[in-house]
Amino acid sequence: MKALGLMTVALVAVLLAGCASMSKDECLTADWYAIGYEDGANGQPTTRIGSHREACAKHGVTPNLRDYQDGHDEGIIHFCTAQSGFTRARSGYQYTGICPPSLEPEFMDGYTAGRQIYTVNSELSSLRSEQRSNDNELRRLDQQLVEKEAALFAASTPEDQRRSLYDEIGLMKEQRGNLTQRNQQLIREVADAEARLRQLQDRYSYY
Numbered sequence: 001m002k003a004l005g006l007m008t009v010a011l012v013a014v015l016l017a018g019c020a021s022m023s024k025d026e027c028l029t030a031d032w033y034a035i036g037y038e039d040g041a042n043g044q045p046t047t048r049i050g051s052h053r054e055a056c057a058k059h060g061v062t063p064n065l066r067d068y069q070d071g072h073d074e075g076i077i078h079f080c081t082a083q084s085g086f087t088r089a090r091s092g093y094q095y096t097g098i099c100p101p102s103l104e105p106e107f108m109d110g111y112t113a114g115r116q117i118y119t120v121n122s123e124l125s126s127l128r129s130e131q132r133s134n135d136n137e138l139r140r141l142d143q144q145l146v147e148k149e150a151a152l153f154a155a156s157t158p159e160d161q162r163r164s165l166y167d168e169i170g171l172m173k174e175q176r177g178n179l180t181q182r183n184q185q186l187i188r189e190v191a192d193a194e195a196r197l198r199q200l201q202d203r204y205s206y207y
Contacts, residue, residue, distance in 0.1 A: 019047070027056035036068035038069060040075020043088065045098050076100065083109035086207040089114025090121075114202045121195045127190050134179050134186070141176045 022030070030052075039048045049068050056063060077082070080103035089095075089111045099107045151157055154164045 007030075007149040022055040024059045027059045027061040030056070030061065030063070032064040032067035033071035035063075036071025037075040039068075040072040041078045042075075043079050043084075043093065043096075043098060045096065046072055076104065080104065080107040082106050083207055085110030085112075086114040086204065090118050092118055092122075110207060113200075113207065115199050117197065117204070120193055120200060124190065124193045124197065127186055127193060131183060131186050131190070134183050138176060138179055138183075140180075141172055145172055145176070150171070163166075181188075 022035075035052065036049075039046075046069065049063055049065065052063050052068075076099065080099035085095075085107040087110075095108075095111055096102075148165050148169050150164055152169065157165070
């Protein structure tokens, strides 16, 4: 039990270390201007320094807030561009309003465009996932239908079981018909989404 307890403590320590924003070596050699710049350029808010402060406090290091803020201000300038907004929105980034008023309109131009593409791409992914799921289910139903129809017509199958199999086969064929109909609809929906995606990509090709 004691060994198990020690293993648990060690595991928790590893997990906590994995959550830390900075390692011991990074804290001891930190360039707080560069760290602030990196956070700003990656769209992290200034509150990110709280995570750095918590991580480095364990190693007796206190962040230089002024250097961090100066670096963050510079990094935000490079983050809050139309191209950055477009690229990040396409990847699913959720804007939290960190751009200053003077830079936000330009950023939002790109972000809005990228978000449109991301939304249609997400829709396409969902539709194709449903298609794959339906195809798998259709294959499963086909296999079961073969097995149940073979049992239905087998001479050794009792009459009461035959009636039960007949009802099951009817329900499975109805389910198969519904899935086939839905897949036909999905083909049209996928084609429509692909057309909308091409239009958006053409419209925003300058990014």
